[in-house]
Amino acid sequence: MVGRDLDNEVEAYILESALELPERAYRLVIHVASSEAEPVGKDTIAAAVRSYFAYRSDVQARRLRLLLREGRHALLVGLGFLTLCWGLGFLAVDLVPVPFGDFLNEGLLIIGWVANWRPAEIFLYDWRPMKRQGAVLDALAEMDVHLRIDRPDSSAEPESGTKAQRDIAGKTVII
Template sequence: MAASNSMGAIELRLTDSAQLFNNLDPFPFRERDLSAEAEQYIVEWAEELPKKQPIEIVVHLQSAATAAPDPAASIPDAITGWFRVREREEARAIRQLFHDGRLAFMIGLAGLALCMGLIWLLTKAYEGPFMRVVQESLVIVGWVVIWRPAEMFLYDWVPLLRRKTLFRRLADASVTVRTS
C-alpha cells in the first residue's frame, strides 16, 4: 500500500482487492471486514488530514482479476460501511463509559460520604495527634475513591469522541476505485 496526503486524499495501491479485507472473513465484499492493516493504514493517514476537510479515498487496483465479479463496485460500500460500523461502536463505547461513570460516581460518592461520616464520628469521640492523622487519612481515601469517576467524566470520553468523529469522516468519505 502507498499513500498520498495531498488535497485530503488517501491513496491505496493494491495488487488485488483482497488485500483490503480480512482473509478469514467468509462474507462477500459489501459485508466483509477490512483487514486490520488496511484499517490502521487508512485511519493513520486520515488523522493527518485537516479536521474540516472532507476525505477522499482512492483505491488503485493493479490487477482487475479477482474472485468477485466486479470488485470495484463493491469496494466503496465495503469501506464506508466498515467505518460506519466503527462509528457506531465508538458511540456505543461513549454511552457505556457514561453509564459506567454514573455507577462509579454513585459508588465513589457513597465512599466519600462514608469517609466523611467516619471523620465526623471520630472527631466527636477522640482527640489527639494520632486521631488527627487518621482523620486526614480518611479525607485522602475519600477523595481517592471519587477520583476515578471524576476522571471518567472529565477526560476518558475525549479520545472516544475523537475516534467516533474520525470514523464518521471516513464513513462519509468519497471512495473511488481505479483499475489499471
C-alpha cells in the same frame, strides 16, 4: 448486504491517516493492479468500505456510552464512599484522642477523594479521544471511495513517497 470486514492493517492505516488530518472530508483511492481486479463493481467496493466504517462508528458510539455509564456509576459509588469517609472522620475526631483523631479524619478524607479519581478521569479525559475517533469514523463512513486500476503497461512508478505525500496532504489516502 455488504460484509463488515476490512484488513486490520488497512483499517489502521486509514484511521491513523485520517486522525492526523484536521479536515473531516476524506477521499480514499484504492490502487488495484489490473491482473488483480475482480469483476466486483466500484460501487460495491465503495459501499463495503463505507459500511465498514459506519459499523465501526456504531461500535465506537456504544463504547463511549458504556464508558459514560461506567463513569456515572463510579461517581455515585465514589461520592457515597466520600460521604461515608467524611462522616467517619467526624466520629473519629470526637471519639479518638486528639492527635490520632485528627490524623484519622484527614486520612479518611484523602481516601474518600482518591475513590473519586476514576470518575474524574473518565469525565475529564477518557471520553474526548473516543468522541474524536467517533467523529472521524462518521466522516470515513461518508468519504468518497475511488477505485483506480493500474494497467501493467504503465511501468512508470511514482518516485518514492512523492505521489503518496501529495495525495495524503490533499486528503487522499492511497492503499
